Amino acid sequence: MLSFPQLLELRITARQVALNFHAFRLARRTLCSDAGVKLPGADSAQEVADKHGHHSNIPIHDVAIVGGGMVGMALACSLARMPLTNQLNVAIIDSNPALLNGDCIQKEDPPDPRVSTVTPATIDLFKDVGAWRYVEQHRHAYFDKMQVWDYTGFGYTRYNARDINKEILGCVVENKVLHRSLLSCLQNTSFQQKIYPSRLSSMTIHSRSASSPHGSLAKLELSDGNSLYAKLVVGADGSKSRVKELAGINSTGWKYSQNAIICTVEHMEENHCAWQCFLPNGPIALLPIGDNFSNIVWTMTPEESLNRKSMSEVDFVREIDRALDNGYGPHPNSQLFGGRAAFSWLTGDTTVSTNECFEVPPRVTKVASERMVFPLSLNHATSYALKRVVLIGDAAHTVHPLAGQGVNMGFGDAFSLAKVIAEGIAVGSDIGEVSLLRGYESDRRPANLTMMAILDGFQKAYSVDFRPLNVLRAAAFQGAHYIAPLKRQIISYASGEQRFPLFS
Numbered sequence: 169m170l171s172f173p174q175l176l177e178l179r180i181t182a183r184q185v186a187l188n189f190h191a192f193r194l195a196r197r198t199l200c201s202d203a204g205v206k207l208p209g210a211d212s213a214q215e216v217a218d219k220h221g222h223h224s225n226i227p228i229h230d231v232a233i234v235g236g237g238m239v240g241m242a243l244a245c246s247l248a249r250m251p252l253t254n255q256l257n258v259a260i261i262d263s264n265p266a267l268l269n270g271d272c273i274q275k276e277d278p279p280d281p282r283v284s285t286v287t288p289a290t291i292d293l294f295k296d297v298g299a300w301r302y303v304e305q306h307r308h309a310y311f312d313k314m315q316v317w318d319y320t321g322f323g324y325t326r327y328n329a330r331d332i333n334k335e336i337l338g339c340v341v342e343n344k345v346l347h348r349s350l351l352s353c354l355q356n357t358s359f360q361q362k363i364y365p366s367r368l369s370s371m372t373i374h375s376r377s378a379s380s381p382h383g384s385l386a387k388l389e390l391s392d393g394n395s396l397y398a399k400l401v402v403g404a405d406g407s408k409s410r411v412k413e414l415a416g417i418n419s420t421g422w423k424y425s426q427n428a429i430i431c432t433v434e435h436m437e438e439n440h441c442a443w444q445c446f447l448p449n450g451p452i453a454l455l456p457i458g459d460n461f462s463n464i465v466w467t468m469t470p471e472e473s474l475n476r477k478s479m480s481e482v483d484f485v486r487e488i489d490r491a492l493d494n495g496y497g498p499h500p501n502s503q504l505f506g507g508r509a510a511f512s513w514l515t516g517d518t519t520v521s522t523n524e525c526f527e528v529p530p531r532v533t534k535v536a537s538e539r540m541v542f543p544l545s546l547n548h549a550t551s552y553a554l555k556r557v558v559l560i561g562d563a564a565h566t567v568h569p570l571a572g573q574g575v576n577m578g579f580g581d582a583f584s585l586a587k588v589i590a591e592g593i594a595v596g597s598d599i600g601e602v603s604l605l606r607g608y609e610s611d612r613r614p615a616n617l618t619m620m621a622i623l624d625g626f627q628k629a630y631s632v633d634f635r636p637l638n639v640l641r642a643a644a645f646q647g648a649h650y651i652a653p654l655k656r657q658i659i660s661y662a663s664g665e666q667r668f669p670l671f672s
């Protein structure tokens with residue numbers, strides 16, 4: 169029987185065949201109309217001149233990271249911190265002004281609505297490169313409890329860090345703090361990095377030729393007219409990756425007919441728990457972000473999101489409180505399906521949280537930021553690595569935010585790629601060689617695919633409001649609450665500590 173990730177891969181492949189045909193027709197048109205997009209071998213007079221050394225003033229870098237977002241910066245930091253890679257000459261290409269002016273972040277400022285839940289595994293990676301110290305000096309909120317429930321009142325699950333003998337389940341941090349922590353960590357090294365405040369417009373991979381001084385390098389042309397060569401180009405340029413497009417790497421997936429609305433909210437007391445309720449049109453999460461603030465990530469239909477973005481603050485607060493309390497159904501009852509007794513025959517084992525009752529989240533009193541809306545989709549590149557080109561982060565995969573895993577997957581990519589580059593240097597290999605880069609792909613692709621399958625499965629299971637399915641989902645919630653070994657596996661997997669045994 170096919171496993172869940174294999175089924176997802178199969179669905180993706182079927183779409184791929186259709187998309188490839190469409191992309192082939194599109195590419196033929198693009199090549200005729202877009203002078204910026206070039207194929208290897210399709211040399212212009214300018215490129216022939218380059219090959220003969222007429223432009224030897226063009227800088228050459230070992231690695232060009234296109235996209236200095238959180239994931240691109242994590243790669244740069246990781247390269248800067250490892251003895252085998254800290255001699256590399258790295259270019260970071262991004263027009264984001266935060267890379268140059270390094271805004272000072274004040275802890276007293278109200279929290280930005282763009283936050284990420286980072287897993288203990290990510291925290292360890294940040295500690296390894298020395299970036300976590302910065303996060304700890306700024307706004308962040310560790311949480312040690314999590315409660316997930318279903319609006320029907322049929323089921324709930326509580327998780328406690330002590331279920332797996334840990335102190336925390338994760339930490340919520342503003343994206344700008346994570347980004348800045350990596351940037352400041354990079355600035356405190358003697359690493360040779362050059363920031364190009366521009367955007368990638370075109371890319372050419374030269375094939376090796378005896379007459380070319382830059383044989384077999386990638387040439388990048390930027391929107392400000394600058395050019396550079398690199399042995400390895402890393403596409404860390406997000407879900408609409410130009411690197412992926414220029415390298416001709418296809419990706420496939422689907423748009424969810426859902427948007428997420430996010431904002432910062434205030435309540436009367438401090439929150440130390442991550443709350444998530446599955447409503448008929450998508451989950452709403454209330455995530456602690458320090459002091460009396462929390463972050464809302466609420467998934468809903470596109471129409472609802474536009475309506476809720478524009479409604480008055482009073483109405484919006486009322487809607488949030490209704491959604492997080494019993495506005496859509498009764499509070500879950502722990503005795504449904506026989507409660508603990510019904511599952512105790514499976515194992516005699518219990519966890520700390522097994523005896524914790526359902527709690528109502530803190531009441532929201534105020535919206536403390538703008539409301540932002542994001543369309544949601546699943547996207548996966550069919551390949552992460554070609555000769556001289558590799559993809560990381562959202563450029564390689566985009567997922568539904570319902571479990572807060574997207575950037576954690578990207579950080580996993582960045583640190584894995586840095587390790588593979590170091591291994592290549594250790595054995596004297598060309599760091600742009602595809603056989604080396606495939607090592608990174610085979611480390612990350614199965615892990616990412618498994619996570620994508622689980623998140624997509626959740627999204628699908630919760631996009632149908634059908635009573636027998638609702639009962640089944642609730643039974644699953646109760647199982648996850650009372651079956652201790654299953655509960656520990658779920659927590660360890662979501663923490664990024666281990667691969668999910670059912671899928672590996």
Ligand SMILES: Cc1cc2nc3c(=O)[nH]c(=O)nc-3n(C[C@H](O)[C@H](O)[C@H](O)COP(=O)(O)OP(=O)(O)OC[C@H]3O[C@@H](n4cnc5c(N)ncnc54)[C@H](O)[C@@H]3O)c2cc1C
Nearest residue numbers: 235237239284285367368405406561562572573574575576
């Ligand atoms: C509502 C919402 C909530 C989320 N919550 C979480 C969460 O709690 N936990 C979690 O793990 N993940 C979460 N995610 C996912 C997370 O935000 C993304 O996975 C993450 O931002 C991806 O980082 P990245 O660096 O790969 O890409 P991006 O953040 O998209 O950065 C890409 C960078 O590339 C630059 N760029 C783009 N094009 C070019 C070009 N042509 N040339 C040069 N530079 C270019 C951009 O300026 C940008 O700086 C959430 C996502 C959403 C939408």
